[in-house]
Amino acid sequence: MSKRQALQLYKSLISESKKFPSYNFRQYALRRIRDSFRENRNLGDEDVIRNKLEEAARSLETIKKQVIIGQLYSTDKLVIEHVMSQKK
């Protein structure tokens, strides 16, 4: 149960974080989410897992709100974003 739930949360967190208009916030969110899930991959204690999942669900809500705010006050893209899109 919790494994499927965790996977689902992970997917939503990543896809929502990709919507951050700010390059730095977006990259940080993706890195932090991936590292947290990797760090906690082998958790065994049911209570700890439940706490972590609740925390992740709260983070998802925060990200959703902050993505909207980011979209309201977005800036021009950073020079690094142009460089990286050219490389592709």
Added chain:
Amino acid sequence: MYRYCAKLRSLLSQNISPTRYYSVSSLDNPVIDKNYSISDEVIVGRPLYMDAQATTPLDPRVLDAMLPYLTSYYGNPHSRTHAYGWESEAAVEKSRAQVASIIGADPKEIIFTSGATECNNIAVKGVARFYSSKKKHIITTQTEHKCVLDSCRALEAEGFKVTYLPVGTNGIISLEDLDKAITPETSLVSIMAVNNEIGVKQPVAEIGRLCKQKKVFFHTDAAQAVGKVPIDVNAMNIDLMSISGHKVYGPKGVGALYVRRRPRVRVEPIQSGGGQERGIRSGTVPTPLSVGIGEACAISEREMEYDHAWMEKLSKRLMDQIFGTLSHVIRNGDPVHSYPGCINLSFAFVEGESLLMALKDVALSSGSACTSASLEPSYVLRAIGADEDLAHSSIRFGFGRFTTIEEVDYTAQKCIQHVARLREMSPLWEMIQEGVDLKTIKWSQH
């Protein structure tokens, strides 16, 4: 909307591969376009932010915690007669506990202020003035932030004696010097935890122990340290400490002052008014800002190890690239006892301001933001004994939680490219290449 310049594109695609700079043949002599002109370069997009010591961006999680208090919950936290006041007060007290937790203090020992400058003023002037009838001497260092030095100047004008301790070439004070400087007249020692320009960490715990032993109050300006390196006011015997909101991904315009209660440290308040914050700092506490600094501290406490590991990774990456390619680069400050998110480098034979201008697509600074308007070399670099010319050629690289590896690589490559270009134009650099020792030259005047 964005103008693409063919030249820039070829330039960037050429320079973006890091391997190029590691090849032995290009060591010290990267290929330079002789017809390069800075005005031809069209910057596409906003510059990268590499000035985390000046300020950090507001963490979206912090903004999320602040927003309710900027919109719906607007009560005055000091209003005791209605629910609007109570809910704001509860929020302020929660953040007070969050700030206290990151430094191992009691919430009652935290005073909210407008920022680290105000904290430093209250601590330095407040302690000195309160105990002035018995003790009229304070000790600080030459590399402190301007607001501590300026507070000391003001105290000198009031008749206090101030000792400005020198620092070694690594930027660290000598405990022997401090021991000798403390007299029975001394009321306060104020020494910063992490330097804002060179990132050097002072031996705070040892200083605290010495001050406790000598029964002198110890204040530390920890604006650049809190949330980045572990700090514990009890383990380190700190009596007063200044914290800034906007250096820990919190909002600007808020700070927190730690004032020890047991044994009690008394300070004379600077601001008179309604007696908020135990009478030390009158004025309504701004609920959203205090919620911001509280949440920022809570996040930093949780993320300290993770963020610190990231800083180490980024700083190693930057230094490997720069030191692997360029010679005659000096790192200012102690390489071991320093915070890895702040790297101050001097590029010999390059004028710092020219390099900053050339690196206009990267937001960098040669030192503190407060003095960035003047062309004077930094007093911190002069205090560590850097030669005048090297003090003029320094750049501070400041990383934060939101800095990416790609940004560091871009900065390193741009930096290498422009240092090489500027050196190519320098007659001094040419002499060095020919093996002339510059110190032996007799410069004739005409």
